[in-house]
Amino acid sequence: MFALLGGLFFLDGIWFREQLCEYACPYARFQGVMMDRSSLIVAYDKHRGDPPGKPRDESAGDCIDCNRCVDVCPSGIDIREGDQLQCIACAGCVDACNDVMVKIGKPQNLIRYTTQRDAPAAPGESRPVVTRRTWVYIAAITAMGGMLLVGLVQRNEVAVQIARQSDGAIYRELPDGRVLNQYAIHVTNKDTSARSFDMRSATDGVEVTVPGLPWDIAWGQQHRFQAFVSAPRDAFVEGRLPFAVVIVRDDGSETRVDAVMLGPGSGPVAHAISHAAPLETP
Template sequence: MLAARPVQGFFRSLRTRANWILIAILFVVPWVRIAGEPLILLDIPQRQFHVFGMVIFPQELFFLWLILVALALALFFFTALAGRVWCGWACPQTVFSDVYAGVARRIQGWTRAGAPRRVARWRSVATHAAWIAMSAVVALHVIGYFHSVYDFLGALATRHWAGASAAFWIAVTAVCYLDFGLVRQTWCKYLCPYARFQSVLLDPESLVVAYDAGRGEPRGKRAARHKGDCVDCGLCVAVCPTGIDIRKGLQLECISCTQCIDACNGVMARVGRVPNLIAYRSLAALEGRRTRLLRPRVVVYGVLLIASCIAFAATVAQRNPLSLEVERNRTALYQRMPDGRIGNSYTLHLQNRDRRQHVYRIRLEAPASAQLVAGVNPLLIPATGTVTASVFVIAEAGDVESGAPVRFVFEDLENLDRPIVRESTFVAPAHDEDEEEVHAG
């Protein structure tokens, strides 16, 4: 476990505020309800994805695909523009590792020189106890994105599925404790896949945390002549959560947390030299070239991101609240009624994707001479509910040929302008079968 030295400065203060804002969002969202439904919930048992008042079902995975594409393009766009800003400012691994490390420092303390002091046993126990308690709270809210936090706590309180719920909570708590308390940025340094392909997303004009070697080298103590601005204090290494030396150039372990910027600026202020020896800058700027924010890579990512957002919005606007399937009963191809007419049975599967109930009227558009017989019509479909109904289509013998299309029209009584049409086929006996039955009669 790496223990970075604490540092104060402009970026440190900004990151602390950002951390608490992100944690507040993470903790508040599972408790928010819109018309009784969760704001964001990936409900795996019910196979529903709730997002900002919209319910996405398994048949609509393209919505989730569009969301994931937009998020990926946003990551590409901001990485090309500002480097690993996600890693340093918004990644849960960085945010919670930072908070856990801060709690450890408050309990265990640090020496005036900034090094971790020898810790009494009770302080070490208190630190781990605090981490476990924090992990339990974090785990509860993480679970709240996959299972209603109200139902989860209710299950624990009423002991309904309490054993399974408690075991799951304990398991997620253990993962949070090990990850944020013990592993921390070791994950970023050795295991995170994003660090491995960042070189594909970055270019020389991307903003990164970089050391100005032209100004800082040759490094040495302040009293030495003909030395650069770097006093070789090693503070930039001591404050780095991944333990790298930023003076060696851009490295995949760097998460752009800006700790080294604040540390170096503090040293520069004390020795009376110009700040920003380490700063947010592009590699092109270090070589004396102009940095272009708008360049082909950034423009392409930006256009694709906007296009994906427009596609998602357009798809949502055109989305019909009813999902339905018409299935002809295949156990009996057709039925002959007592009056000689031919009937076909159909099963209707209707799913309401909306958060409010809808009433649909069913009518038969084709064949024109056929009759629709339904036990219940119109049909009431509850919010996010599913209804299965059986209907009959009956026609005079010989009026409708076998294989003729059967066209059902479903009309929302609150919105008659957007009917839904589904087709199936009608099965009737062949003409020679009818003639044989007539002669037999």
């Protein structure tokens, strides 16, 4: 794994480089969506720099078209063409252009950190620290943080899954007239200490037999148990009987799980067996 990751980073460093930011990294897209006219960006001052020309040309702007800003750009873009997705705001072009401006005796910051709102097209226009978009983000982050908190507070320390099992027959008929279904129950102890669990039926007439109760489960562990659930034959409606079981933790907290028994009218039945017959037990 280390060799694989090392190889990937090496490949990225020697060949893929800025293409990772350009094509693979979602951050640039995300940032593009979040930006507004008050976001700090690296920008070229078109009003001052254009049209490019010789330093002594009266009709030309301050840009002398030396291309230094493009040469130093790790993303290979020309910032004079405007704000671009590929720009990683490294400010390499700012430093390069400032060096050029010093050499030709012009004011620095032809390329600089600024905002669209602070551009010379709107002189004197202030840049508000908090915009409407800021409030929207604050509201969204607060809502998400609140949901996370509620999720943490309401976090169930027991996870239970119940799945009906079938060994060729959908259900079995017992000699006493009851219908038997077999279930696999997965119980996960999400608490930070070992816990003991018991289980009982929460539906009148439905009996649950689970070998090995109570279950002792170490923290963070999941165990699979088999449960044999039986109900009177006449309790089924169109072959189905919804029922519930309750998993009781040693501190008294309960977790209810709903499931459905299948009985007469729902599919093939196994040969009748008695309670004394060996059932599959874990």
